Amino acid sequence: MNTLNPDLVDTHARLQAAWRVLKPDLAQRRADLQRLRAAFRARQSAMDAAIAADFGHRSTHENLIAETLIVLAEIDHALAHLRRWSRPRGAAVGWRLWPASAKLRPMPVGVVGIIAPWNYPVNLALVPLVSAVAAGNHVFLKPSEHTPRTSEWLRDLLADVFPEDRVAVALGGADVGAAFASLPFDHLLFTGSTAIGRRVMAAAAPNLTPVTLELGGKAPAIVCPDYELDTAASRITTGKWFNAGQTCIGVDYALVDRARRDAFVAEIVRQLHARYGDIKGNPDYTRIINDAQFARLAGYVAQARVAGATVIAPFGDGDAATRLLPPVLVIDPPPSLRLMHEEIFGPVLPVLSYGSLDDAIACIAALERPLAMYPFSHSRANVDRLVDGTLAGGVTINDTLLHFGAQGLPFGGIGPSGMGAIHGKAGFDTFSKLLPVFRQRRFAVTDMLRPPYSRIDRVIRWLAR
Incomplete structure (x- = not known):
């Protein structure tokens, strides 16, 4: 136990x-989620x-989309399905154990710790909290120090x-x-960088705390030759530029067939001008979270220029004083650049x-397994x-980001992009112990x-055949 x-x-x-004395029952969990929903809606402007x-x-509309919409959808999904998720689930025992039966009973695990990041500071704190509360746990939340307000x-x-x-917050x-x-x-969820995820896992190891890690990685978008360039x-x-690219499943790099590369770049530039115009005064373009992140990103661009890569900055250079970093494209950069083997974010x-x-x-396989991948093609083949030639945490076909908002899909990475899954039923199950319960009948063949x-030798050999 930590004594410091x-x-x-x-x-x-x-x-x-408190959890050991009185575990939240189903009625309590529903009431908690309903109160959370009402209180959350009432505090939107704050x-x-x-x-x-x-x-x-940060764009108010991006807050509405990425924070408000996602959190409310997660609460509503949990309220709609909580009773069914909580029921014992049938499990087969096999004919050799007939006439016994078995169930899996979802049981709350106890106290769940949640360490949330700064990029979506409300969504990535409250979505797992909703799952943990729905499963009947108490929660201790540690939000990011980079978003103190x-x-x-x-x-x-x-x-x-x-x-x-029942719920506490550590600042x-x-x-x-x-x-x-x-x-x-009893379970610890961390969302953040792969480097910090390793430290969190090491810190949890002495207690054998089960961990779920939602990390990041270099998520590719692949435009196939058959797909329309303007839509892609x-x-x-x-x-890419939602939240100024500060998204764990945001597009990290784009792969385009060689014959259409320049046309693709031109269309991206056209899209950016159409969306942001005078970017310095545009309310829809978000700033970089802090000076250290701004310096890191500016360093990527500077290194690319020094290496002789083609750098396109449609809105010019950024402003360190206000942490405004406009969109930048780097065309076919050398693989040695930091932006080619580190998550750009x-x-x-x-x-x-x-x-x-x-x-x-x-190219994708040469890098660590990504948290997301975005193939663009009308061809199923x-x-x-x-999809078969790579392995990512999740895939959205012919679009980006949207699998995160589908409550029926588990969300999680693999390897360096994370372990375990949250959202919807997957989140409920993550913060539950699916307890196997085997029930024997009054009379059972296994009594023999x-x-x-020696008296049942033939029966045992028959069962084991």
Whole structure:
């Protein structure tokens, strides 16, 4: 147990003790989710102001789409399906154990820890919280220190909805986050970078805490030769520059057939001008979260220019003082550049040309498994080749980002892009123990399976044939 932060230890102990005394039943869970929904809707303007202040500026409409819409949809989905998710599920025992029966009973695990990131600070805090509460757990949330106003908004929201022994919020920096990850949770969810995910997993290991990691990676969009460039460019532009590219499943790089590369780039530039116009005064373009992230991204662009890559900046250079970094395209950059082997997480898009789909698949396979992949093709054979030849956390075909908003789909990565899944039933199951319960009948054939075995030798050999 962590002895360096007694406040965290005491809060965790309070949540755990309360859960052991009175686990939330189905009626309590429904009431909690309904109160959360009402309170969340009532505080929309305050949330918008807090996020905008933390970012310097973020589009109100992007807040509505990425925070409000997603959270409300997750709550509504849980309320609609909670009773069915909570029922015991039938399980086969096999004819050899007849006439016994079995069920899987979803059981809450206890106290769930959630470490949320800064890029979607409300969505990525409350969506897993909804799943954990729906499953009957208590929750300890650690929101990001990089969005302090939004973190305080979350703390105040949850304090108005839940008793302090059911849901608690820990505020603080990286030191608090490290101590938080070392608490003996019954399950721990972390959303963030792969590098920090490794540290979180190491911190949880001494307690054998089960972890779910939602990380990132280099998500490719692949435009096949049969697909219309204007539609592909439009949807890739949306998937890249939403939230100024600060999206874990955002398009990290685009692969386009070599003959149409220049036309694709021209269409992307046209799309950007049509959407953002005078970008400095445009309310729809979000700022970079902090100075360190701005410097990192500007460094990628500077390195590409020094290496002699073709860099297209349709709106000119950025403004470090306001953290405005306009869209940048880097055409066929050398693979040695940092932006080609690190997750970009910003408004810089490498555009790579390929000769064949096998070349495109090889390019994707040379990098770590991504959290998302976006094939664009009307040909089922092309899409199947791309999906079968790679392995990503999730796939949206002929569009970007949208699989995240489908509550019926589990969301999660694989390998360096994460482990485990959340959203909808997958989130409910993640924060539950699917308890196997085997029921024997009053009279059972298995009562015969006891020594002396010589009397039932033939029966055992027949069963084991």
